[in-house]
Amino acid sequence: MTMETVSLNRSHGGTQGVHKHVSAETGTEMTFSVFVPDHAEGAKLPVLWYLSGLTCTHANVTEKGEFRAACAEHGLIFVAPDTSPRGEDVPDDEGYDFGKGAGFYVDATEAPWAKNFRMRSYIETELPALIAAQFPAEMARQGITGHSMGGHGALTIGLRNAGRFRSVSAFSPIVSPLACPWGDKALTGYIGADRAAWREYDACALIADGARVPDLLVDQGSADGFLEEQLKTQLLVEACENAGQPATIRMQEGYDHSYYFISTFMAGHVAWHAERLKA
């Protein structure tokens, strides 16, 4: 498993790296960022994954997420992957909400997407193996979070892999692709018209179908312009209540969908994960 380091910057008592590798899953070069706090030689640190939202790369949270001080304080490695395969040979859509920058953390089955759009397997299997091989990561202690489409990714990957992730949280997640226009477009395109096949990519459906994690933390801005039509946080509240899934789902008054919101609550999420990862 080879990896090329693009940049290393000292920051907040640790090292912020950007790296790239050729992914067998996506058939493309993939770029990701990893923050590693200073640590004793030979020590291994828990890992917090952050999955980004529509239109983002690794760079958005790396530059604007304000996670490093908290990760250094708590001794967590922070991994931020890209949101889709990239490159001239990768098919795309003219919308911002499908194709490049919009992988939705699924393994596509429909042409022409199936060849490259394998972000589920990339995040669930290929990239973790690379992280384990290349970084001082204690892979028995992993948590996952994300924003918007990446909040959907964090919830669904976390719920499907409860044995791997000790902690699952999200910022303004898409809670049910089955119930919103973004999800309808993306899953029809990537997975096809059989909506029963979408349930493993829908946090509310996964919970209704029996998936469980010890608890969930979700922050959502009340002034988020996508709340009513796309995010529909209340569906997750109801799914958790109906299924007895413990969850703390907070509506944050006046906050929107931007990194001004995410960065405000990032340190709190990092601390929440650290408490569970280091228990």
Added chain:
Amino acid sequence: MTMETVSLNRSHGGTQGVHKHVSAETGTEMTFSVFVPDHAEGAKLPVLWYLSGLTCTHANVTEKGEFRAACAEHGLIFVAPDTSPRGEDVPDDEGYDFGKGAGFYVDATEAPWAKNFRMRSYIETELPALIAAQFPAEMARQGITGHSMGGHGALTIGLRNAGRFRSVSAFSPIVSPLACPWGDKALTGYIGADRAAWREYDACALIADGARVPDLLVDQGSADGFLEEQLKTQLLVEACENAGQPATIRMQEGYDHSYYFISTFMAGHVAWHAERLKA
């Protein structure tokens, strides 16, 4: 004094705004950002100015500076101006280090720059009046900081206006335009060949010539690629020692010139200013 608000985002228990106005000094539209922490109705808050470096606008520190949590904690307004006039009618240079994005916080006297490049008067006079009129700012309590070219701006404006600024700090400042290629190019272009006229735009010369502030705080990364040829921190150490100017000038091991460095030490600078502004 009119101002147009471009955007407002709730963040870290306050409001991050971006605003623009037509500047009489520069003869152009100027954009700046202001973070205002939540506060009691009618309360006025101390102001911390942040001057940005070469190629930057207000946006770099606003997105990547990680100042909001600390400003909210300490109750400081944070103002980030642009680094030069902008627009099609404004003269420019093909280099990144002169012209647009590189105003050097001087009032130019040379053609064709003199008409628009009046960043000294803009920062010293015009923008403070607008801030006082439009925001809950306690103008008797102002501090100033900045990065690189903006560190030069903060030091020189702070030293020249010690009655106005209670606290002055800088991140990796250009400490002596008289003694580096960036300064040589910019001040020759803006001010002309008479180097005696540059002394009011040179922190080391100002200190040698008698300017004083109660103390100074400077952080500089040891792995900063500009340290040896352009920044020359040691000249400021010597100028302060020779003149008896109190200063804390810290070399931060392994840190570079980027916002990964600035954001690491930002909260410390904000706390340092708050201590002096609220005394």
